[in-house]
Amino acid sequence: MxxxxxxxxxxxxxxxxxxxxxxxxxxxxxxxxxxxxxxxxxxxxxxxxxxxxxxxxxxxxxxxxxxxxxxxxxxxxxxxxLAQPMRTVIFVSKEGHCLNDLLFRWKSGLLPLDIRAIVSNHRDFYQLAASYNVPFHHIPVTAATKPQAEAKQLEIIRGEGAELVVLARYMQVLSNDLCRELAGRAINIHHSFLPSFKGAKPYYQAHDRGVKLIGATAHYVTADLDEGPIIEQDVARVDHTDTVEDLTALGRDTESQVLARAVKWHGEHRVLLNGHKTVVFK
Known part of the structure; x- marks a missing residue:
């Protein structure tokens, strides 16, 4: 190797x-x-x-x-x-299923990553990070403090030499400047089958439309919200009896699997950008 x-x-x-x-x-x-x-x-x-x-x-x-x-x-x-794992920083908010899944897969040797840090605007997962011996950085974000918060985030990314940033249900919109800085090396998981139901609360939008399939999309981050090049998608079947809470619970598994596949392929250098699309050599 x-x-x-x-x-x-x-x-x-x-x-x-x-x-x-x-x-x-x-x-x-x-x-x-x-x-x-x-x-x-x-x-x-x-x-x-x-x-x-x-x-x-x-x-x-x-x-x-x-x-x-x-x-x-x-x-x-x-x-x-090939033998060099990709240095990675993970961003997360208050939904931890994708973070937990990535950490478990990484420690199990299933992801070619070197997870250097976890960044969050909440404190919820500092114990989870500690259990995997990964540094945890709590950086609160408000509209007034966003520039300073992103400056701290970027300092961590650069300090760790991160080649990949994973937004594992990080529920903050990155600034245009940070999106440009991370172009082609930041992956987001969106809890809908894009291009349907962009933006906030996609499960509520899906429930309101009475969809029969819900999905998840892993894509590269761009300044255009939820419009970056798509790496991977998957769906789960639902019906009229499912509540918003049911859709949210069911969707967690799909989100975790889709994000893990996208991160693995990126870490193995199997994803090439093709304009606003991707070529994925699985």
């Missing part, structure tokens, strides 16, 4: 890209262990994820040579050591 990497790339589509990438790795002693590709005919873009082992070059040497290789193809490219 020490010499195993994940290469992700996207570029304008043209013949010979797969041949060029595999040839580049072969010439440097690379052994491809897993590969996936996608051609988006609507945008003319090509996407690829390659997992490979290479002992002949260091990571720095690989990255330098890959950067030169990528330039003629106009590639956006990333090289990630």
């Amino acid at each position: 020490e010499n195993t990497y994940v290469l992700t790339l996207s570029c304008p589509d043209r013949p010979g890209i797969v041949h060029a990438v595999s040839g580049f790795l072969f010439e440097r002693g690379g052994n491809i262990e897993e590969a996936a590709q996608y051609n988006d005919h609507a945008t003319g873009l090509f996407f690829m994820r390659v997992q490979f082992a290479c002992t002949q070059l260091s990571q720095a040497e690989l990255l330098e040579q890959l950067t030169a290789f990528a330039a003629p193809f106009q590639m956006q490219m990333g090289l990630h050591p």
Whole structure:
């Protein structure tokens, strides 16, 4: 695992890209262990994820040579050591089911993460954080103190070197500036099947409309509320006898599973941005 990497790339589509990438790795002693590709005919873009082992070059040497290789193809490219878990900070408010699920999966070795901190605008889960030996930061947020609170949050994110921020039912809207700072590395779980029932109290909206399916959506955070690129979704069946409380209780399991899948795929570098959509190499 020490010499195993994940290469992700996207570029304008043209013949010979797969041949060029595999040839580049072969010439440097690379052994491809897993590969996936996608051609988006609507945008003319090509996407690829390659997992490979290479002992002949260091990571720095690989990255330098890959950067030169990528330039003629106009590639956006990333090289990630497989053995290095992704440094992560989790935000939460007063609903702890997603946080609890992520922590359990992480400690069970099911998520390729290094959870560095938990940030909350309430104190409810400091004991849960302590039971997993994760630092807990209580940062209250009001309309008047939001800029100062976000400055503290950003200080923690930067201080921990976080590559991923997970909004595990963090019921605060991030400012445009913070959204831009975290672009492509902040995942939110929204408790509805987007684009239906955006914003606050989606289970109330769903109940009011008499839906027969409720859902959950994990998506990247953008300045446009609940409109970021979607990573994963799922649904649960309900009927006319279910109350709002029933929908909320049933939805917790769906939310937890959807968020865990999205976080796992992101941590394994299986999610590539494609404009306002994503390419997910499962």
